[in-house]
Amino acid sequence: xSNSFFDNWTNQLRKGVLELCILNDIRNRKMYGYxxxxxxxxxxxxxxxxxxxYPILSRLKRQGLVKTYMQESPEGPPRKYYKLTQEGEDMxxxxxxxWQAITNQTDSIKKGEKI
Amino acid sequence: MKNxxxxxxxxxxxxLSQARASLHTCTGVDADEVESDIRAHIETELxxxxxxxxLNNLEAVLDRLGSPTQWVPVxxxxxxxxxxxxxxxxxxxxxxAYIAFGLFIVSFLVAGPPTWFAIVVSPILxxxxxxxxxxxxxxxxxxxxxxxxxxxxxxLGGQKWLIYPPLxxxxxxxxxxxxxxxxxxxxxxxxxTEQGPELGEGLSVAVMGxxxxxxxxxxxxxxxxxxxIFRPFADKFKRKEAVxxxxxxxxxxxxxxxxxxLIYFExxxxx
Numbered sequence: 166x167s168n169s170f171f172d173n174w175t176n177q178l179r180k181g182v183l184e185l186c187i188l189n190d191i192r193n194r195k196m197y198g199y200x201x202x203x204x205x206x207x208x209x210x211x212x213x214x215x216x217x218x219y220p221i222l223s224r225l226k227r228q229g230l231v232k233t234y235m236q237e238s239p240e241g242p243p244r245k246y247y248k249l250t251q252e253g254e255d256m257x258x259x260x261x262x263x264w265q266a267i268t269n270q271t272d273s274i275k276k277g278e279k280i
Numbered sequence: 281m282k283n284x285x286x287x288x289x290x291x292x293x294x295x296l297s298q299a300r301a302s303l304h305t306c307t308g309v310d311a312d313e314v315e316s317d318i319r320a321h322i323e324t325e326l327x328x329x330x331x332x333x334x335l336n337n338l339e340a341v342l343d344r345l346g347s348p349t350q351w352v353p354v355x356x357x358x359x360x361x362x363x364x365x366x367x368x369x370x371x372x373x374x375x376x377a378y379i380a381f382g383l384f385i386v387s388f389l390v391a392g393p394p395t396w397f398a399i400v401v402s403p404i405l406x407x408x409x410x411x412x413x414x415x416x417x418x419x420x421x422x423x424x425x426x427x428x429x430x431x432x433x434x435x436l437g438g439q440k441w442l443i444y445p446p447l448x449x450x451x452x453x454x455x456x457x458x459x460x461x462x463x464x465x466x467x468x469x470x471x472x473t474e475q476g477p478e479l480g481e482g483l484s485v486a487v488m489g490x491x492x493x494x495x496x497x498x499x500x501x502x503x504x505x506x507x508x509i510f511r512p513f514a515d516k517f518k519r520k521e522a523v524x525x526x527x528x529x530x531x532x533x534x535x536x537x538x539x540x541x542l543i544y545f546e547x548x549x550x551x
Contacts, residue, residue, distance in 0.1 A: 198317050199324045206344075214346015216299075219317040223309040241327070245317070 175210065183211060185264060187221060188249065188257040191231060197244040198222060222247060230256055281323055283331040288338040292322070299348035306352040318345065376426035377442035380419050384446040387415035419446040427511055436512065451510055458495070462487035482540030489532025496526030 186208070190201055201222070202215045212218065225231045230253035235243045249257065273279070284292060299318055303311035325341040326333050363378060391412040423443040430436050457464065466484035499506045499522035506522075507514045 199321050202321065214344070214350050215321070216318060216345035216348065216351050219314045219321070220303065220306065220309045220351045222317070223314050226313075227308060227310065241323075242320075245320070 179211060179213070183217070184221060184225070185257075185260055186211065187218065187225070188230065188253060188260065191247050192249050192254070192257050195246045195248050197246050201247070225253070229253075281319065282326050282329070282333050284338065285332045285334055288333055288335040291335055291338060291342070295342055295348070299351075302348040302352055309352075314351075321345065373426055373429045373439055376422050376429060377439040380422040380426060380446050381442035383415050383419035383422060384449070387412045387419060390415060416446070416449060420450045423447050424511070447513075451513065455510070459492065460488060462491060482536045482543060484536070486533045486536025486540065489529040489534075489536055492529030492532065493526045494529075496522045496524075496529055499525065 183205070186205055187201060190196060190204060196204075198219060202212070202218050205218065206212050206215060222231065226233060226247075229250055231247050232250050233245050233247055236246050238244045296315065296318070299315060300311060303309060303314050322338075322341055322345075325344075326337065329337050391410075423446045426439060426443050427436075430439065462484045466480055499517070500519050503517060503519050503522060506517050510517075
């Protein structure tokens with residue numbers, strides 16, 4: 166019972182956090198898909214299956230938050246790089262502000278402080 | 281793409297085909313693009329591995345990628361795909377609910393339009409072992425099994441639209457027979473007594489009242505009996521309702537016997 170509750174809770178939390186991490190990662194520098202996966206897999210518990218990242222990237226692209234372009238790679242075939250659009254920049258700004266407010270207030274509640 | 285052993289190539293083909301099937305039902309993503317990303321991912325992961333790549337090496341990569349069915353968020357899966365997924369992978373309460381409703385619909389298709397509204401004959405269909413009867417019984421049993429799986433009745437959400445029709449199709453005629461058998465018998469066998477139909481009607485009402493008292497007494501002693509028979513509709517049935525049933529039964533007896541006596545004296549009165 167407690168395990169299923171925890172699994173359900175982490176599943177719900179993971180989805181939103183994953184999108185936040187992907188957009189922040191791309192915001193800082195241009196990245197290709199595999200590179201994003203490789204970086205995010207280092208965050209324990211964030212990615213259950215690495216394949217999840219690609220549909221999210223595709224959805225973000227359809228929603229106009231990221232764009233892609235091909236670039237030659239010295240190590241093999243050309244790679245598809247992801248970059249934030251202006252709309253994506255605005256969105257991640259709003260998302261980060263929201264996230265910061267939520268985490269700050271959650272921490273206050275955890276510490277028993279007044280909000 | 282790197283050279284793979286035959287078994288590894290077969291495994292990869294199967295995996296990509298699963299990914300395609302899963303992604304094509306998802307409205308929010310470009311399935312072809314994701315497939316090409318997955319191919320590029322696998323190729324990058326296999327870099328540095330000797331060719332032909334073995335099944336074990338490929339499996340390690342596919343394990344990290346995970347099952348394609350996990351990639352698509354539930355809210356982006358089309359309704360028909362959700363049904364198939366629920367039938368294949370559960371949860372069990374939904375799987376049983378879909379099976380119950382499926383059997384119920386098939387029973388109607390088998391029977392044809394003339395019997396669609398013949399709700400009162402469903403027990404006869406079952407007892408006589410017709411194809412529709414067997415399907416109805418199966419549908420009813422699966423619905424009851426779904427109720428067992430959903431231990432907490434408050435969690436009975438959308439499943440009720442799937443399991444209530446097969447249950448009601450059986451419960452309604454069972455309730456009619458259980459509570460109204462004297463009147464039913466009277467209507468069926470309308471030859472009645474030598475004293476005429478009015479006297480017979482009064483007596484049938486009185487017998488029905490007596491039946492209700494017996495039922496009320498039984499349900500008063502074992503309230504779980506009715507709850508079990510008509511689950512989940514009688515889940516809140518309590519002893520006070522059983523007492524109410526007995527009181528109504530008593531009133532029916534008084535009315536039935538009183539009416540019959542009056543009719544008897546009217547008919548036997550010498551002009």
